Amino acid sequence: MxxxxxxxxxxxxxxxxxxxxxxxxxxxxxxxxxxxxxxxSDNGGFARLLSGRNNLKNRMIFFHTLFSIMGHIAKSSGRVTENDIALASALMDKMGLSGELRQEAQNAYRAGKQADFPVAETVKEFKQYCFGRRDFLAVYFEIQLQAALANGQLHHNAESILTKIGKTLGFNPAEVATYISQAKASGQYQYQQKHQQHTQQSQQNQLPQLYQILGIEQSASDQAVKKAYKKLMAQHHPDKLASQGLPEQALTLAKERAQQIQAAYEIIKKSRGL
Structure with a gap:
């Protein structure tokens, strides 16, 4: 204060x-x-002030929180499977984690699997570290959701934990529900993109998912569609996120999300004749 x-x-x-x-x-x-x-706050909070002097420590804090929560979520379904571990390793590869950062991520994942892992305290401390930067926290939450949905399914225990995490980060129940809905739609859309032919008909069938990716109803006005798109693109702007302390390794995922938002908007815009 x-x-x-x-x-x-x-x-x-x-x-x-x-x-x-x-x-x-x-x-x-x-x-x-x-x-x-x-x-x-406008200058990125303490994460921004510290980033120049202690960048490695800041990145370790981010990845420790990210992967310890991932380990905790994986364990919530009963046991951590080889597939869960493979998904975590794939995310580390995707982010290009190596050396100390990868070791920290692996140690954090193992710590998160422990029965006495303090999930609520970990999330609260991370929020304080972020100085309440909502766009930063939103992208972090999206990465958690993306990781939990990497195999295309979201166990009900995992969804319950993620819902609590979203609320602890400061998002209201409606916002948390929207983020989860967006993540599910995003996962389904990516799966269909890989396994289906890209025809005009398939794009029409995917429209409900594309609207979900933007976090709006299909009945939304043209103005509401454009507003949702601009808000999401601003939220995922790499320069803005970098200034708030998001590690460069995590920016890759934010950029991918921005590309998906852009693609969804272009298809929706075309379907409306805009």
Whole structure:
């Protein structure tokens, strides 16, 4: 919390004008604290301030949280299978993790599988590390969902854990439900892209999923479609995410998501004759 402006305002105001001055000083200090907090947030919070001096540590914090939660989710279905481990390794490969970062990710995954793994505390600490940057947290949550849905299915225990994680990160129930719906639609769309012929008819059949990828109903107005698209593209802008502290290895996944959003929007736009 930022309160030093109010404290100093009270002290100096009281020294100059006694109680009326103290009250005026608190009011001035309130607006100072508010402006200071916004300025810090707009510049990426503490993750941004630390990124230049301790970049390796910041990346380790990110990947430790990411893969420990992944291990915990994999274990939630009963046991961690060889397929679960292969999916985690594939994600590490996709991000290009090697050396210390890969070792940290592997250790974190093993830690997350333990019965006493403190999932709630881990997520809360990560949120504090991110200084509440919503776009950063949203992309992190999307990566978790993407990893959980890598095999095309989402176990009900995993969905329950992910729902709690989304709420702990600060998203309301409707937002969490939308993120999960988007991730499911994204996974289904990717699967169909790999296994079906790309015809005009197949694109028409995939329209419901494409609307879900944008997080809107198929009955949405043209203006609502465009607004949803712009919001998602801004949320996944690589320069913005990098400035907020998202490791370069994770930016690859954010860029892939942006490409999928772009593709979904283009097909929807074409189907509407826009």
């Amino acid at each position: 930022h309160y030093w402006g109010k404290v100093l305002g009270f002290i100096f105001g009281f020294m100059l004008f006694k109680l009326p001055g103290a009250l005026l000083g608190v009011i001035i200090g309130y607006y100072f604290d508010k402006g200071y907090a916004k300025a810090l």
